[in-house]
Amino acid sequence: MSGQAEGTTTAPAPAGGARATSPARRFRVTTPILLLGGVGLVVLLSAVRIVTGASDITSGGTVAAALGLAVPIGLAALGGLWSERAGVVNIGLEGMMVLGTWFGAWGALQFHSPWAGVVAGAVGGALGGAIHAVATVTFGVDHIISGVAINIVGVGFTQYLSKLVFEKMPGGGTKNSPQLPEMGRLSVTFIDGPLRTLEAKQWFLLSDFAGILRGLTQGVSWFTILAILLVPLSYYILWRTAFGLRLRSCGERPVAAESLGVNVYLYKWAAVVVSGLLAGLGGAFLSIVAAGIYRDGQTGGRGYIGLAAMIFGNWRPGGLAGGAALFGYTDALQLRQGGVSVHALLLVVALLLAAMAVYQLVRQSRTVAALITAGCAALVFVVFMMTDTVPEQFTTFTPHLTTLLVLSLASQRLRMPAADGIPYRRGQTT
Template sequence: MAKIPAWLRWSLYAAVGVLVLTTVQGFDDTDSLTAAGSSQSMLRWAVPILLAGLGGLFAERAGVVNIGLEGMMILGTWFGAWGAVVYGPWWGIVLAVLAGGMGGLLHAIATVTFGVDHIISGVAINILAPGITRFLSSEILTTLEGGSITQSPRVPGVGTFTVPIFGGGNIGTWQSPDFFGWIAAREWFLVSDIASLAKGLMTRISWVSLIALLLVPFVAWLLWRTRFGLRLRICGERPQAGEAQGINVYRYKYIGVVISGALSGLAGAFIVSPELSGIYLEGQTTGRGFIGLAALIFGNWRPLGVLGGALLFGYPFGIGLRDLDGSASHSLILVNAIGLGAVAIWAATRRKRGDAALALALGLVAAGWYLLSDTLPDVWINILPFVIVLIVLIFFAQRLRMPAADGLRYRRGEH
């Protein structure tokens, strides 16, 4: 497997995933799992997770665990909303990035300069950030027309675009053909489903989503092909080796953690943008910073893997968002059952009996649940995605490898 290029490998995984979704839809006589709207909503959910995950990547590749992503994201939501309302959408993004970056700077000062335990500092930031935003809301949002202590007025967006030819976007004023939409309408097995999902990914995408997606190859290039990247990574692997070669480890850690916060801030700006909420609401990040960390772990601390994790975790959230009667989430349980069955077989072939038994048991529970019910109660629609994240991590996290010096306190001159 190792010799297959990463992008091809991930594409194959995705194709198999769509195949499963299509099959399940066949049983349930619905198209909600592979509808263009589903992938669109998956992308909207995946973008903040991706940005937070890439943020986590910068911090952890520099050796600092950033559990404060959530808090930095909260700062991003508030400043993103306030900036967009008062100065316009792009200013909202700039302010959100700066605010997140300040959160990162705080984390860097605590962990790098003062050697505070990374988890403690991160938790402190997660507690501090909602306090700060609450205070700012009471001072500032309440003075705005339509704002209150817990929410902002409507937040304007930076706009969207639709890819021409493939997704039916306009070139100038001419409406181009809608290639994927056309295939999707043919109802060809699998092909139409893939096309439908692809159309969703190309229709009315926010510019921020585009930036987030382009960041993936850019970050891969930056961290693995440039001097900056090599020096940043040595800080996460063996900072003493960097120091011995005259590299200022503290500086690179600072840069990594500040970028980390800035990306989380950007994620926050996306959450309040009209693509997702169109408003700032207190408590609206709902743990997406942590899910970003989960995507980072799932992606084995690599950018493309983080994207995979973000899409994987974004999907059930996206489905849940559109799922008013609980039927799509209900289908998703069967997908889970199949996935767990696959994990069980995979674990069994590697003679990991414990894993296989656990996956099998969970899979049977999911299958039984699917068979004994028709829809999913509201509360489960909201919980299910988190459960999926948890299960995925249980089975994947043990074979991954994080940067060797990740989370360790580094003091210059100590060995």
């Protein structure tokens, strides 16, 4: 069962003793490969920066902004991971994030501490998760219907609470809270000066690494550090503990898990509540750290993008962290140099698509797919060569377009939990 939960399958050996080799065994993503891929991506970005002159694509400001924009998406994705690994689809992440934004702001104001707001935001999101668990796990309501209902109710409920609470506070209103207490930040000050100097040199590769390192070490919120630590913690709990094995078995083979004495309802409940808690933390980050104030509609669809990041990451913590970083980076680019940076990103996309076409042709022997990918690469490259910038209307759509492109390219390798979204009743035989 653990092998199925890990996403690997074992085919019977063919006649003659020859062992069949699956695509997963031909190429396995390991830590050294990930490190080499990261270095290669920085080299590519550095080369594009030199060619296009778009200095912001690896600047410390862009990296810092990308990190802040990736955190709420990553927390929502992590929440979706917990829920769906237990077999419960959580479309309600957006509504749970909305609850987190309001309760986070309320807690910070009520107790005059941003950390109290963090706890309150987690509780607010967990409340949404509990409602989703009651509907889907206890009463067997369709997961999509329950999630959509939570998204709708979450918005209406927080609007009502704002009129009830924030409107009576000085500086508050029906759609916003007063200014919230500021969250502390960490800066490694002794390396800021040398890194800033090296980044300003605009040297190939060295300046890019300096910019990335400066963005990751200066003015980083303690909440951001907490969010980053939750990724390896979730991996350890879900893949390295007996609790995690039982929880994942509920999303793979709940009937088999029940036959082995696992309380499937209890584990699904726990997973969905933790899912809401993590989404609530993402919402609290938006109000406490990202804006320093609660505003109506503050999530801006990040719960849905988090769900897309989780799918892009193939229901794995490391993969969803990469997806959140990708979406945060594209969003940061369009907020800084706008059309210039996004125009440079077109060249990066064209080169990556070309590399993917070569991989599909050489390693996977998928000629048709390789031709389609190569055609897309050529089209993007032609657009890059024929334009000098990207219209502002298009740059604001960049994060959402990235979501669609990534999901379409990653769809061939996805493997969701076998019982994800399938209603479960105790005592059923299949």
